[in-house]
């Protein structure tokens with residue numbers, strides 16, 4: 001059985017790849033939506049990639065790590081794992097049936113789909 005996380009939203013840290021494609025930007029917008037909805041805090045993935053010590057330490061202090069990648073290249077996951085972090089919940093936008101393109105014409109329904117998917121997974125982990 002999966003262990004429940006007794007963490008508070010401010011201890012839930014969200015990263016997105018924020019990549020230069022529709023799915024990368026959907027990942028970014030979904031992370032923003034989760035943060036605005038009080039689900040967790042959205043941190044800068046570039047700070048992890050850049051080994052910025054304060055950001056590494058703040059991330060270590062978190063109790064649940066969430067990562068959103070746009071596509072199977074999985075840049076966010078690889079960046080976090082490269083720095084030794086274990087991801088608790090992870091999704092690739094393309095796994096939710098959203099096709100990658102470089103038009104940047106984001107569909108708000110797609111953003112909602114990714115955010116809702118993760119909010120449900122996080123809630124389940126917290127025993128909700």
Ligand code: SF4
Nearest residue numbers: 017019024070071075
């Ligand atoms: S995971 Fe995909 S969308 Fe995200 S930065 Fe990498 S290549 Fe771009």
